[in-house]
Amino acid sequence: MSSPIAPPTAEHVRGDLAAIATNVVKTYGTGDGAVTALRGVSAAFARGQFTAIMGPSGSGKSTFLHCLAGLDTVTSGTVVIGGVDITALSRTRLTRLRRERMGFVFQSFNLLPMLTAEENIRLTARLAGRRARRAGGAWGRRGDGVDQEWVDQEWFDTIVDALGLRGRLRHRPAEMSGGQQQRVAVARALLTRPDVLFADEPTGNLDSRSGAEVLGFLRSAVDSYRQTVVMVTHDPVAAAHADRVLFLADGTIVDELAAPTIDAVHARMRRMEG
Numbered sequence: 001m002s003s004p005i006a007p008p009t010a011e012h013v014r015g016d017l018a019a020i021a022t023n024v025v026k027t028y029g030t031g032d033g034a035v036t037a038l039r040g041v042s043a044a045f046a047r048g049q050f051t052a053i054m055g056p057s058g059s060g061k062s063t064f065l066h067c068l069a070g071l072d073t074v075t076s077g078t079v080v081i082g083g084v085d086i087t088a089l090s091r092t093r094l095t096r097l098r099r100e101r102m103g104f105v106f107q108s109f110n111l112l113p114m115l116t117a118e119e120n121i122r123l124t125a126r127l128a129g130r131r132a133r134r135a136g137g138a139w140g141r142r143g144d145g146v147d148q149e150w151v152d153q154e155w156f157d158t159i160v161d162a163l164g165l166r167g168r169l170r171h172r173p174a175e176m177s178g179g180q181q182q183r184v185a186v187a188r189a190l191l192t193r194p195d196v197l198f199a200d201e202p203t204g205n206l207d208s209r210s211g212a213e214v215l216g217f218l219r220s221a222v223d224s225y226r227q228t229v230v231m232v233t234h235d236p237v238a239a240a241h242a243d244r245v246l247f248l249a250d251g252t253i254v255d256e257l258a259a260p261t262i263d264a265v266h267a268r269m270r271r272m273e274g
């Protein structure tokens with residue numbers, strides 16, 4: 001079964017789509033124990049758009065995000081990120097594409113405890129840069145071949161200042177609050193200027209004030225820097241920061257809400273549950 005939302009072809013042709021999922025099916029396991037988590041999901045994500053994915057527990061939200069981001073394989077269907085069909089890539093090329101073209105923010109921050117905030121922020125860009133150097137890539141911040149990064153210092157400074165992290169760069173994760181750690185994770189995700197920033201319950205471990213700060217920054221990354229954000233959330237307040245909400249139920253997209261408000265999201269969820 002296909003979802004009712006088809007990729008908008010005109011935008012695709014203009015190259016304005018950051019990600020496109022077409023008829024994505026995901027089945028876990030085989031035989032009697034098989035669980036079909038996604039039943040033919042199609043959706044398009046325009047560049048510079050902030051999309052929230054909502055739905056009841058078990059509806060397939062995380063599975064969909066993981067399939068979109070190449071963190072999980074699809075059973076059938078395709079996912080195109082920045083013009084590349086990631087379902088056709090080898091594991092090595094997919095890992096490289098994830099580093100270079102996608103950003104990730106998870107509920108649990110996922111920072112390396114032994115690294116400072118600055119080292120954590122630079123980590124993904126550094127790994128991407130190292131690979132490019134090996135491949136003879138010419139871009140990078142320094143030419144000494146030791147610490148080449150796929151990032152410009154100006155962009156690093158812009159992100160660090162916008163996220164209010166200037167005074168925290170030498171701190172390790174254990175020395176920072178949850179909100180500060182998540183802002184470090186957002187900075188790390190944005191440093192390579194990804195085609196898509198994927199966020200899975202990014203405010204799930206934060207108090208409401210820290211959560212609002214992180215969401216506000218994701219919003220301004222979209223508005224000011226034309227970043228593309230796809231975020232799974234249970235929280236109508238978080239979803240109201242997005243440009244649209246896709247609602248999943250039982251592995252299918254069943255509804256879509258543009259310009260969501262908290263009340264409108266609540267109303268749609270009540271309708272789905274009722």
Ligand SMILES: Nc1ncnc2c1ncn2[C@@H]1O[C@H](COP(=O)(O)OP(=O)(O)OP(=O)(O)O)[C@@H](O)[C@H]1O
Pocket residue numbers: 028029035036037055056057058059060061062063064
């Ligand atoms: N690795 C797995 N193996 C088997 N089944 C899985 C696996 N991951 C997810 N599922 C099943 O797929 C379905 C969708 O799960 P998923 O985690 O995507 O839902 P969700 O909407 O993100 O749920 P929640 O809001 O509770 O996090 C569920 O029935 C779940 O039990």
